[in-house]
Amino acid sequence: MKSNDVILQTVTNIVLFIILMFSVFIFFNGHHEPGGGFIGGLMTSSALVLLLLAYDLETVKRVLPVDFKHVTAAGLLVAVGTGMGSFFFDAPFLSQTYGYRHFPVLGELELATALIFDIGVYLVVVGITLTIIQTIGEDR
Secondary structure, X not given: OOOOOHHHHHHHHHHHHHHHHHHHHXXXXXXXXXXXXXXXXXXXXXXXXXXXXXXXXXXXXXXXXOOHHHHHHHHHHHHHHHHHXXXXXXXXXXXXXXXXXXXXXXXXXXXXXXXXXXHHHHXXXXXXXXXXXXXXXXXX
16 A cells, blocks of 8 residues: 655655664663663664654565564674673673774774674664564554
């Protein structure tokens, strides 16, 4: 079913970018303040659900040809791999470390292994949420 909601589609195109940028901010802000992979993943999922509401499912699948079950599996591999990586350094499961590196344009930045775990959580949340939403949307 093709919808003809020009106002909703126009607003969605603008708001989608804002939600995704705020999602990235919340994701990277999660080490020191509230946020992280779970909240960032939920915000990204909400942006994509808004896209599904404004356009039909076939249009969104044509624009985003992603199987979100694979996204979930990749996220689980990253999250579990981060925990298993601590065994190589004789550290407890899911222990983290961090360090500071200097980058030419950005300057001094903190790099933490918790960010890799958050990427895994982010991918799992986006994958599961959108798999559920698409499954419900396809059900007739």
